Amino acid sequence: MLDLIxxxxxxxxxxxxxxxxxxxxxxxxxxxxxxxxAEAQLGQVKVAMKKRLDMIxxxxxxxxxxxxxxxxxxxxxxxxxxxxxxxxxxxINNAEKESRSLVGxxxxxxxxxxxxxxxQTVTSLQTSINEIEAEIARQRYxxxxxxxxxxxxxxxxxxxxxGALFGMRRMEYLxxxxxxxxxPKIEF
Numbered sequence: 001m002l003d004l005i006x007x008x009x010x011x012x013x014x015x016x017x018x019x020x021x022x023x024x025x026x027x028x029x030x031x032x033x034x035x036x037x038a039e040a041q042l043g044q045v046k047v048a049m050k051k052r053l054d055m056i057x058x059x060x061x062x063x064x065x066x067x068x069x070x071x072x073x074x075x076x077x078x079x080x081x082x083x084x085x086x087x088x089x090x091x092i093n094n095a096e097k098e099s100r101s102l103v104g105x106x107x108x109x110x111x112x113x114x115x116x117x118x119x120q121t122v123t124s125l126q127t128s129i130n131e132i133e134a135e136i137a138r139q140r141y142x143x144x145x146x147x148x149x150x151x152x153x154x155x156x157x158x159x160x161x162x163g164a165l166f167g168m169r170r171m172e173y174l175x176x177x178x179x180x181x182x183x184p185k186i187e188f
Contacts, residue, residue: 042089042143042174045143046084053081055125092174
């Protein structure tokens with residue numbers, strides 16, 4: 001029969017093992033919570049970018065009625081929409097750059113036509129695009145905060161041990177180029 005000291009030692013060892021398992025589960029759950037939050041935010045960025053591309057397409061339609069516009073612009077929009085739908089942070093960063101360029105081109109064409117400047121449709125679309133730009137900025141900010149928390153956990157002790165144990169990798173940030181971090185200035 002086991003003596004009292006052996007039973008106490010076994011209970012202490014069991015308690016330590018249980019606490020370690022609970023600690024492991026808590027940290028793992030925090031990683032998963034952050035990863036799921038980041039994926040949700042990335043989804044919101046995709047939705048906002050799709051809205052922006054839809055507005056650009058509508059603006060293109062309004063501009064087309066006043067000026068000849070290259071067919072490739074519409075093809076670019078379609079390609080960008082597809083890359084946003086299935087892309088990760090790197091593809092979204094690229095689509096952001098491309099769609100900003102398209103907005104600038106469309107507004108340059110619109111500037112050249114005085115009648116177009118006063119069109120209610122164009123004005124309404126410009127306002128909508130500005131609102132979507134602000135939404136994209138908010139969603140990107142939130143995504144990057146969640147990614148930062150996740151990456152910090154991977155870099156700090158003791159959570160980095162759990163991250164390494166489960167093969168977790170750093171999350172990419174949404175890093176739009178400096179000159180396109182601001183919404184395009186829309187004035188007519």
